[in-house]
Amino acid sequence: ATHLTNGDKDLRDYSEALEMWSTFQAKTHSLSLSLSSQLRLILTPSQSTKLSGAFSTGKRLNIKKIIPYIASSYKRDKIWMRRSIPSKRAYQILLCVDDSRSMDEAGSSSGRLALESLVMVSRALTMLEVGQVGVVGFGTDVFIAHDLTAPLFASHDAGARVLQHFTFRQDGTDMVRLLRRTLDQLRDARLLAHGGGEDLWQLALVLSDGLVQSKDHARLRPLLREAMEQRVMVVFIVMDDASGGKKGHSVLELKEARFGADGMPVIHRYLDSFPFPYYLIVHHLEDLPGALAALLRTWFSEVAV
Amino acid sequence: MDQPPAGEPAAQVKVTFTTTETDIQLPESRRQLLVPADIRRYGLSRILNSESMLDTGAIPFDFLVNGSFLRTSLDDYLSSNGLSVESNITLQYVRSLIPPVYEASF
Numbered sequence: 001a002t003h004l005t006n007g008d009k010d011l012r013d014y015s016e017a018l019e020m021w022s023t024f025q026a027k028t029h030s031l032s033l034s035l036s037s038q039l040r041l042i043l044t045p046s047q048s049t050k051l052s053g054a055f056s057t058g059k060r061l062n063i064k065k066i067i068p069y070i071a072s073s074y075k076r077d078k079i080w081m082r083r084s085i086p087s088k089r090a091y092q093i094l095l096c097v098d099d100s101r102s103m104d105e106a107g108s109s110s111g112r113l114a115l116e117s118l119v120m121v122s123r124a125l126t127m128l129e130v131g132q133v134g135v136v137g138f139g140t141d142v143f144i145a146h147d148l149t150a151p152l153f154a155s156h157d158a159g160a161r162v163l164q165h166f167t168f169r170q171d172g173t174d175m176v177r178l179l180r181r182t183l184d185q186l187r188d189a190r191l192l193a194h195g196g197g198e199d200l201w202q203l204a205l206v207l208s209d210g211l212v213q214s215k216d217h218a219r220l221r222p223l224l225r226e227a228m229e230q231r232v233m234v235v236f237i238v239m240d241d242a243s244g245g246k247k248g249h250s251v252l253e254l255k256e257a258r259f260g261a262d263g264m265p266v267i268h269r270y271l272d273s274f275p276f277p278y279y280l281i282v283h284h285l286e287d288l289p290g291a292l293a294a295l296l297r298t299w300f301s302e303v304a305v
Numbered sequence: 306m307d308q309p310p311a312g313e314p315a316a317q318v319k320v321t322f323t324t325t326e327t328d329i330q331l332p333e334s335r336r337q338l339l340v341p342a343d344i345r346r347y348g349l350s351r352i353l354n355s356e357s358m359l360d361t362g363a364i365p366f367d368f369l370v371n372g373s374f375l376r377t378s379l380d381d382y383l384s385s386n387g388l389s390v391e392s393n394i395t396l397q398y399v400r401s402l403i404p405p406v407y408e409a410s411f
């Protein structure tokens with residue numbers, strides 16, 4: 001593949017990126033449809049489960065209104081509750097793709113799996129038309145591959161221009177910087193959105209091999225708390241390719257060694273200190289729609305009450 | 306190399322252990338490991354000998370990386386070969402004929 005330089009960022013050759021987009025789109029089309037229909041149920045509730053208010057007709061009696069009703073000689077008859085109509089939800093969704101070298105190291109196809117997932121998820125979100133979708137890449141630095149406020153990238157051309165940014169040549173995986181920049185970007189985007197009474201929800205989906213320097217795990221925790229306070233849902237999707245019999249290469253099995261003060265090595269499972277409260281491990285692309293939908297459903301049932 | 310500030314854990318690099326010696330093979334699930342990037346032969350030997358790995362007590366090991374014996378820290382190996390902590394380094398371990406020498410930094 002040839003690489004053109006755009007500023008200080010190497011871009012993948014356009015025709016190669018276009019070919020990738022077409023191939024991945026064809027390969028993931030049915031998965032995009034499946035994800036889109038599952039997300040429609042979760043992201044766009046048409047009926048509220050809550051009963052409230054005071055109306056002259058309705059679904060259930062509002063007990064608090066009964067005494068005044070009798071006392072008013074049955075004149076104050078707004079004694080019924082109705083299902084409240086949920087306000088229309090709008091979404092700002094950032095897809096954050098790991099562009100570091102570990103994604104494309106010998107024996108790793110995490111990079112390819114991440115790009116296939118990016119195509120699949122972004123197309124599902126485009127079909128849903130629930131709001132804005134942006135794409136950022138990260139490694140040692142964070143860059144914007146598709147601006148949140150730009151039109152959805154539905155065409156092959158627009159998709160290819162997004163894929164061009166991912167070459168997996170960054171010599172580090174700075175998850176702390178990614179999270180900081182993501183929270184700042186979403187905070188600004190919320191201020192710009194201020195839509196007409198719409199209920200704005202923000203999601204960041206991180207597509208990565210999950211290899212973050214362990215010393216960063218502790219530095220990520222306060223940022224994840226900040227995300228929670230800012231009502232940003234961060235989902236970490238670990239690309240853990242299991243095709244081609246890659247036994248023993250799974251991040252699930254990965255251990256880390258440290259030396260204690262006595263110089264003795266101590267060995268832990270790497271994921272034990274992984275700080276993301278919501279993460280999925282994807283071995284096959286086909287797993288992603290169901291797993292992502294299940295996780296979002298859980299999250300909404302916890303926070304959207 | 307620069308010492309990290311006190312209390313700050315070192316950077317890590319992912320290694321894959323292999324060997325051709327049949328009696329000291331690691332099970333597949335133990336072959337990949339994140340290790341401190343400033344590690345040297347001595348520290349790697351201690352890890353391999355530890356209970357959670359080969360449980361072999363104190364066998365001195367030597368490590369071949371890309372065909373040559375590792376005589377520096379992994380850090381130094383990476384930087385002199387234009388690699389980064391994003392690389393996955395394959396370390397072939399062999400029983401050493403030279404007893405391990407304690408080095409101030411393992």
Ligand SMILES: [Mg+2]
Pocket residue numbers: 098100101102103172173211391
């Ligand atoms: Mg990486």
